[in-house]
Amino acid sequence: MSRRVSVVMLAVVIIAAAVAAVHCTPAATLSASDRFPHRAHLVKTNIDCYTCHQNIRTSDAISGFVSPGYEPCKKCHGQDVGPQTKFAFDPARTYSGTPSPRHVVFSHKQHRDVTAGQCTRCHQDVQKDDVTPRILPDMATCMGTCHSADYAEANCTICHRARDLTRLRPETDMAHGVDYVPRHQTDAVRARSQCMACHEEQHCSSCHDTSAGLRAEVRRLDDVHGTYRHEGDFVTRHAIEARTDSRSCVRCHEPSSCDSCHVQNRVSGNRLGASTPHPAGWVGSNPDGADFHGRAARRRIVECSSCHEQGPATNCIRCHKVGAFGGNPHPSGWRSSRSKANTEICAYCHTN
Amino acid sequence: MRALIPYRSHVVRALHCRAEGGLGSGIGSWSWHVGGFAFCVSLTIAVPAAAQPGEPTDDGQIRPPPGTPGSTAAQDPITPPPGTPGSTASQDAVAPPPGTPGSTSVQPPNGPVAPVNEPTTKDSGGDEYDLYIASRTYLRMFQRRYLIGFVDAGPEDETLVPIYEYVSLRAHRIDAPWGRDGIDFRLSGWGLADFGEISDERRVTGDLMDANVTGRFGPAHVTLGRQLTQGGPALVTRFDGVAFGLHDEGGLGIEGYGGLSVRPRFRQRREYVLMGSAAESLLRQPDALPDTSATDGWLAGGRVSYRVPEVLDAGASFHERHERGELDRRWASGDVRLTPMDEVLVGGVGTADLDGGHLVEVRGFADVMPLDALTTTAEVLHTNPSLFLSRGSVLSVFSLDTVTEAGGEVAYRLTPAWTVAGSGHVQWFAEDGSGYRLGGRTRARLGSNLVAQVKYSRVTEEDLGYHGLRGSLSMELSEAWTATTALQHYLYDRAIRGVESSSYGSATLEFGEPENSWRLMLGGTATRSPYASLEAEALARLSIDLDRSQTRDKP
Numbered sequence: 001m002s003r004r005v006s007v008v009m010l011a012v013v014i015i016a017a018a019v020a021a022v023h024c025t026p027a028a029t030l031s032a033s034d035r036f037p038h039r040a041h042l043v044k045t046n047i048d049c050y051t052c053h054q055n056i057r058t059s060d061a062i063s064g065f066v067s068p069g070y071e072p073c074k075k076c077h078g079q080d081v082g083p084q085t086k087f088a089f090d091p092a093r094t095y096s097g098t099p100s101p102r103h104v105v106f107s108h109k110q111h112r113d114v115t116a117g118q119c120t121r122c123h124q125d126v127q128k129d130d131v132t133p134r135i136l137p138d139m140a141t142c143m144g145t146c147h148s149a150d151y152a153e154a155n156c157t158i159c160h161r162a163r164d165l166t167r168l169r170p171e172t173d174m175a176h177g178v179d180y181v182p183r184h185q186t187d188a189v190r191a192r193s194q195c196m197a198c199h200e201e202q203h204c205s206s207c208h209d210t211s212a213g214l215r216a217e218v219r220r221l222d223d224v225h226g227t228y229r230h231e232g233d234f235v236t237r238h239a240i241e242a243r244t245d246s247r248s249c250v251r252c253h254e255p256s257s258c259d260s261c262h263v264q265n266r267v268s269g270n271r272l273g274a275s276t277p278h279p280a281g282w283v284g285s286n287p288d289g290a291d292f293h294g295r296a297a298r299r300r301i302v303e304c305s306s307c308h309e310q311g312p313a314t315n316c317i318r319c320h321k322v323g324a325f326g327g328n329p330h331p332s333g334w335r336s337s338r339s340k341a342n343t344e345i346c347a348y349c350h351t352n
Numbered sequence: 353m354r355a356l357i358p359y360r361s362h363v364v365r366a367l368h369c370r371a372e373g374g375l376g377s378g379i380g381s382w383s384w385h386v387g388g389f390a391f392c393v394s395l396t397i398a399v400p401a402a403a404q405p406g407e408p409t410d411d412g413q414i415r416p417p418p419g420t421p422g423s424t425a426a427q428d429p430i431t432p433p434p435g436t437p438g439s440t441a442s443q444d445a446v447a448p449p450p451g452t453p454g455s456t457s458v459q460p461p462n463g464p465v466a467p468v469n470e471p472t473t474k475d476s477g478g479d480e481y482d483l484y485i486a487s488r489t490y491l492r493m494f495q496r497r498y499l500i501g502f503v504d505a506g507p508e509d510e511t512l513v514p515i516y517e518y519v520s521l522r523a524h525r526i527d528a529p530w531g532r533d534g535i536d537f538r539l540s541g542w543g544l545a546d547f548g549e550i551s552d553e554r555r556v557t558g559d560l561m562d563a564n565v566t567g568r569f570g571p572a573h574v575t576l577g578r579q580l581t582q583g584g585p586a587l588v589t590r591f592d593g594v595a596f597g598l599h600d601e602g603g604l605g606i607e608g609y610g611g612l613s614v615r616p617r618f619r620q621r622r623e624y625v626l627m628g629s630a631a632e633s634l635l636r637q638p639d640a641l642p643d644t645s646a647t648d649g650w651l652a653g654g655r656v657s658y659r660v661p662e663v664l665d666a667g668a669s670f671h672e673r674h675e676r677g678e679l680d681r682r683w684a685s686g687d688v689r690l691t692p693m694d695e696v697l698v699g700g701v702g703t704a705d706l707d708g709g710h711l712v713e714v715r716g717f718a719d720v721m722p723l724d725a726l727t728t729t730a731e732v733l734h735t736n737p738s739l740f741l742s743r744g745s746v747l748s749v750f751s752l753d754t755v756t757e758a759g760g761e762v763a764y765r766l767t768p769a770w771t772v773a774g775s776g777h778v779q780w781f782a783e784d785g786s787g788y789r790l791g792g793r794t795r796a797r798l799g800s801n802l803v804a805q806v807k808y809s810r811v812t813e814e815d816l817g818y819h820g821l822r823g824s825l826s827m828e829l830s831e832a833w834t835a836t837t838a839l840q841h842y843l844y845d846r847a848i849r850g851v852e853s854s855s856y857g858s859a860t861l862e863f864g865e866p867e868n869s870w871r872l873m874l875g876g877t878a879t880r881s882p883y884a885s886l887e888a889e890a891l892a893r894l895s896i897d898l899d900r901s902q903t904r905d906k907p
Contacts, residue, residue, distance in 0.1 A: 162897075175719075183717065185584075185701070186689065186701055186715075188583040189582070189685075192582070201540070201579070202518065202520055204582055204588055205561055205590075208582075208587075208588035213516050213544055214516050218492070219518075219893075221860050221873075221875045221891060222834070222860040222873055222875065224836045224860075225795065232840035232842065232856040233854040236854050236881045236882050236883060237820075244789070244812075247740045250737070251587050255741065295783060297750055298750070298753050299781055299785070301751035302737050302738060304750075305741055305747040309746075317746060329749060330749055331753070334708065337707050338679060338707065343678065344677075344678055344744070
């Protein structure tokens, strides 16, 4: 595929996505005018919620309730209610959508007694004339009153089904934002119980444990909006990623795992019959050469270890040992508390 | 505690059995079959009787266990509709808990309301417990055509048909002789059976990932068995041993752990540490590879922390690990997370190598939410990658070069259903050279059941870089059907093996009624890259989540 075609493809996808996003976001166009005026009814006329929402007292289901329609309105407004009349409203704009039982476990019936029948304890924003009102209570409403202990104990399954927890991403406390994956370690160490509320330990293992069979990207093939280290064509990109962030590689992978894969796929100099991947001048008597290995070794020693991690058979120490011509390999400031005499790797070079 | 000791011995015995035979084994009163293809694995645990008369769940919904479950696999990217608690498409829907940035507090219209009693989480009478069993079974078939390796390597076709099985069991809040909710129990593992055409990959294998029991004694807990320790200097480490913790109400926490390092038992297989199993005979010096025996390492560590709720988290950690009789890592770490005001969060982590007295890495970050819809983050990282190598590696003595990275991200919610975000980071290498990473993302809920996302990324290093573009769609076709698709395209700064770009596509279709305990997903991927003229893969995933909890009504 030519570079020009690739650039055109990129541009087309970006433009198409932008157009779709601009034109297909109905929630962005809410206006106050066609919403039902909850505030006017609640505050000014002082009627109670049950006047219209009659069946909510006994409802156990999270779904199935949207709007009482125009019928209750007729008690006060007569026939002057309905679409295209004086008292018209759009139920879809007043309250669009019904929470799915896949996401929230809730019973109005159970909460009726706890809230003493005062719906606005939870539905606080129905009294506002906001353009985009929060008809549904947010988590802060629940957590700040009755369920504060549940939040502290990460007892999420009071309201959410356990199986759905990983589908719901935090957006405030421990917000799983656009660049959360590289930063999640700070939360993992300080608030492990909060992590474990949604993720069991296998969730950590699926990325961090290279022995756990399928890669996380494969196991979660349907998580198309998620961020993964090895997503897409990682085979081609991995050399670039490793050079920009080699420490991320060795957090999970032992360097020897690199070479075993390279050997298997015929791209390792350690394979029988293979030729060295290094350029001419990589080793030799000219350390000032452009391709001499010294600079690369200092900067990318983790990359070196992906092939040369072979203990006493490492070819590095053929030259870099006490008395050999490779010189002292230790960088300035290098030190260790270990004894040269009693440490195996020291003895490779410090033979005396 | 006396009852826990035999448990550990059973686990160890089972592991040895599996290491030798590689097939299923029974463990005490419960059994787990490695590579067992019976999707509903026979799992038995002694728990008290179920429902109490007169206390039905009246909402007809399953109330699963706290802190559960099958979160390992089934990741449904579909987010709840805007306006739904838990929605990820809209911060309008999921407001923060009090005390976190963005939290709000509004008085009811009828004035202050008399406080109501905190909901009762436990009732007198029989035991309440959470028991959750999850199974994920993957049938993976793929056929790929290689153009890989050195120039003289020709194309290859491979067809493999492996079956992967992941099972987990969690039983929480089981009453113990020393108190209510005194015991938690976890078990998880995976198995693989491969019936492929390539003889050296035909295998049955697997491993035990977690098998531990936790006893809770007031503010203290003790966990015994196979477990993970994670975060700070421990990174993510699995071990067989004991861990304990004590968290008092004043905010002080003390944790410790120790045991034998766990490495994959079947490491000669290619997914394991030494992935080149099939090719070991192809190595020039296979005997020179370091010994990765699974039984000769040990580790220990601990953490002291202090917490002021919603204001401060601070801690200091230590981790030491030995392998093959030599020091592998001796690290100490400190971390702090401060919320000086609702809109600001600052924090940092620093890790030092105590063996050499070197700084391994320091990371600082600040999150600021100047508006409800706007989140900004700035961060700085200074790290020494060579120190992540084992101290037992010869190469660990060759370099101390550092990398410094600085950058940030901004995320703005244009509407309740539309978010845009961008990030950028610059790197400086101490030796010389630099690089950068840029990223952008827009995500929108289109209508009530469609979520779309477009991401762009740009990564460069000294020699090479790439542009990446990723578009993804997920759609709830109905309550039972969910479909996703993703396309990724990478454009490299220079040709690799004569090819300048690579492309990847995936699609999935999942079925699962909300009230059912199982879901089935079918998916496939196709890749074209400098290393493969075509790599196509098909995957089926069966997810089973069984909830056998006994929980009372909790309004």
